[in-house]
Amino acid sequence: MDMSQVVIDVKGLNKWYGEFHVLKNIDLEVHKGERIVICGPSGSGKSTLIRCMNRLERHQEGTITVDGTELTNNLKGIEKIRREVGMVFQNFNLFPHMTVLENLTLAPVWVRRMPRREAEATAMRYLERVRIAEQAGKYPGQLSGGQQQRVAIARALCMSPNILLFDEPTSALDPEMIKEVLDVMVSLAEEDMTMVCVTHEMGFARTVADRIIFMDHGEIVEQNSPEEFFSNPQYDRTKLFLSQILHH
Amino acid sequence: MSEIKTFVPTPDSPPPLTSTGVLRWLRDNLFSSWFNSLLTLLALALLVRVVPPLVSWALVHAVWTGGPGVCDDASGACWAFIAAKARVMLIGTYPPELAWRPLAAGALLAGVVAATVSGRCKKRVLTGLWPVFFAAALWLVGGGAGLETVDQSRWGGLMLSLGLAAVGILVSVPLGILLALGRRSGMGGVSAVCIGFIELVRGVPLITILFMASVMMPLFLPPNFQINNLLRVQVGIILFSSAYIAEVVRGGLQAIPKGQIDAAKALGLSPWMVTVFVVLPQAVRHVLPALIGRCIALFKDTSLVIIVGLLDFLGMAKAASQDQLWLGHEVEGYVFCAAVYWVICFGMSRYGRSLEKRGPQTNR
Numbered sequence: 086m087d088m089s090q091v092v093i094d095v096k097g098l099n100k101w102y103g104e105f106h107v108l109k110n111i112d113l114e115v116h117k118g119e120r121i122v123i124c125g126p127s128g129s130g131k132s133t134l135i136r137c138m139n140r141l142e143r144h145q146e147g148t149i150t151v152d153g154t155e156l157t158n159n160l161k162g163i164e165k166i167r168r169e170v171g172m173v174f175q176n177f178n179l180f181p182h183m184t185v186l187e188n189l190t191l192a193p194v195w196v197r198r199m200p201r202r203e204a205e206a207t208a209m210r211y212l213e214r215v216r217i218a219e220q221a222g223k224y225p226g227q228l229s230g231g232q233q234q235r236v237a238i239a240r241a242l243c244m245s246p247n248i249l250l251f252d253e254p255t256s257a258l259d260p261e262m263i264k265e266v267l268d269v270m271v272s273l274a275e276e277d278m279t280m281v282c283v284t285h286e287m288g289f290a291r292t293v294a295d296r297i298i299f300m301d302h303g304e305i306v307e308q309n310s311p312e313e314f315f316s317n318p319q320y321d322r323t324k325l326f327l328s329q330i331l332h333h
Numbered sequence: 334m335s336e337i338k339t340f341v342p343t344p345d346s347p348p349p350l351t352s353t354g355v356l357r358w359l360r361d362n363l364f365s366s367w368f369n370s371l372l373t374l375l376a377l378a379l380l381v382r383v384v385p386p387l388v389s390w391a392l393v394h395a396v397w398t399g400g401p402g403v404c405d406d407a408s409g410a411c412w413a414f415i416a417a418k419a420r421v422m423l424i425g426t427y428p429p430e431l432a433w434r435p436l437a438a439g440a441l442l443a444g445v446v447a448a449t450v451s452g453r454c455k456k457r458v459l460t461g462l463w464p465v466f467f468a469a470a471l472w473l474v475g476g477g478a479g480l481e482t483v484d485q486s487r488w489g490g491l492m493l494s495l496g497l498a499a500v501g502i503l504v505s506v507p508l509g510i511l512l513a514l515g516r517r518s519g520m521g522g523v524s525a526v527c528i529g530f531i532e533l534v535r536g537v538p539l540i541t542i543l544f545m546a547s548v549m550m551p552l553f554l555p556p557n558f559q560i561n562n563l564l565r566v567q568v569g570i571i572l573f574s575s576a577y578i579a580e581v582v583r584g585g586l587q588a589i590p591k592g593q594i595d596a597a598k599a600l601g602l603s604p605w606m607v608t609v610f611v612v613l614p615q616a617v618r619h620v621l622p623a624l625i626g627r628c629i630a631l632f633k634d635t636s637l638v639i640i641v642g643l644l645d646f647l648g649m650a651k652a653a654s655q656d657q658l659w660l661g662h663e664v665e666g667y668v669f670c671a672a673v674y675w676v677i678c679f680g681m682s683r684y685g686r687s688l689e690k691r692g693p694q695t696n697r
Binding site for chain 2: 136141160164165167168171172176178179180181182191192195196237240241
């Protein structure tokens with residue numbers, strides 16, 4: 086594994102929603118195979134940051150370079166990056182009018198021009214991997230939240246991405262379903278997938294992350310290895326945040 | 334420390350039986366309060382007053398067969414009039430010796446409709462089948478390529494109504510979808526043109542558009558440039574209907590959660606793929622009831638072509654009742670028209686309902 090290769094390079098990133106300065110001077114390098122967890126209070130800009138990484142949000146200042154391609158208004162460049170960067174959302178966002186299998190094969194068939202049969206075989210492989218192959222013919226509305234989120238992960242994997250972005254993947258789940266999703270994420274991490282996760286699951290962060298980034302008010306307050314981050318936070322704001330989410 | 338116990342869920346039991354039975358149903362649906370009981374009794378009284386005379390007129394004392402004059406002494410409906418005028422009502426003044434051609438087209442239509450409604454055919458087959466049907470029907474009715482040509486001025490009756498409606502629906506639905514997409518495209522020029530068109534058309538009654546198409550348009554065209562009247566009316570109907578369909582579809586487009594589009598984009602789908610595979614199928618499903626409503630309205634609106642001199646089903650019924658040999662039977666003509674219109678519209682409505690039920694139940 087070549088940890089020195091930078092696959093996401095964010096430099097001097099600034100973003101505004103109207104007058105509201107949502108991201109301030111963000112600098113961040115993500116290396117190949119690295120697992121990064123971004124945490125922080127709601128409204129701190131962590132989701133916006135991760136959504137800038139595949140251009141679901143536009144930034145006004147600074148540069149974002151993914152896999153050597155800079156994100157600009159060039160649609161071809163954006164689509165090239167999106168093919169290589171998978172994303173998993175808080176609300177799953179499966180397509181409700183398609184079966185699970187159709188959800189998984191849509192992009193490989195139409196974006197990668199993969200023959201349908203091959204795409205279906207790949208899809209079944211990933212569905213088995215997230216232990217849900219028996220649901221392939223069902224519609225998303227017939228599945229539980231945890232199952233839907235595992236399908237969503239499989240859907241992202243079907244494009245064989247180099248990088249996976251997770252935007253609060255367990256926040257909309259019932260407590261008993263969180264584990265089945267986290268288990269899948271841990272197994273991905275064990276295979277050296279490059280992952281950027283916005284999450285409040287501190288147990289996951291502690292065991293899986295190479296680096297934890299704490300954000301507040303649109304800025305990166307501090308970043309550190311999990312051991313240092315939990316045992317020796319540098320800022321009072323980080324301490325307060327940790328005390329609030331770890332003891333309740 | 335006590336031993337840990339095993340939790341065993343209680344087995345399900347059936348619901349109480351009080352929610353069944355005829356008397357129960359009567360009480361719940363017809364006599365649930367004194368006001369509802371009163372309404373039920375009033376409705377019953379009305380039915381008693383109306384139904385027996387209606388049955389007596391339409392069935393018991395009706396005259397079913399015979400030539401002119403057979404109904405002179407009858408106190409009931411004269412269905413013999415309908416039987417005598419059936420050909421005119423169905424195909425207008427189309428040459429009688431060639432009547433098999435529109436009838437064959439009608440049989441084809443019935444076949445294609447049956448294939449569509451059955452739900453057994455694949456979408457791809459159906460999208461190919463309909464254009465083939467239209468080409469075949471146009472050839473059968475209009476002639477050419479081996480068949481004797483029948484001028485458009487002799488097309489009429491139910492055939493004309495169905496033709497105008499079928500072409501109208503199959504062209505104005507896609508056109509309306511394109512207008513709705515154009516309106517929301519975010520491209521300044523395109524959306525301005527779409528908004529302008531939609532608002533202009535919606536601000537004008539259909540009669541005005543038909544009049545413009547039929548009477549005024551030829552004044553603006555060069556004298557040697559003739560488009561036939563039927564085509565102009567057809568275009569008028571399509572433009573009118575597509576503006577309304579555009580607004581219906583726009584409602585559906587607005588109901589698609591942003592997350593759906595985000596997820597599709599994040600997979601690398603291009604803008605047109607996002608629209609075709611993710612947004613439109615869901616949007617159209619959302620607005621299916623209203624869309625079917627527009628299609629039914631379009632079918633009924635075709636009866637307005639009478640004001641520009643085309644004799645459709647209703648127009649032919651009216652014309653038939655002017656026949657000197659059969660005077661005084663407008664009522665039977667209109668009742669027959671209403672029945673046929675109702676059967677077709679009700680069929681469309683049922684088909685719409687079955688489409689709504691088909692496919693996935695969304696989780697929202």
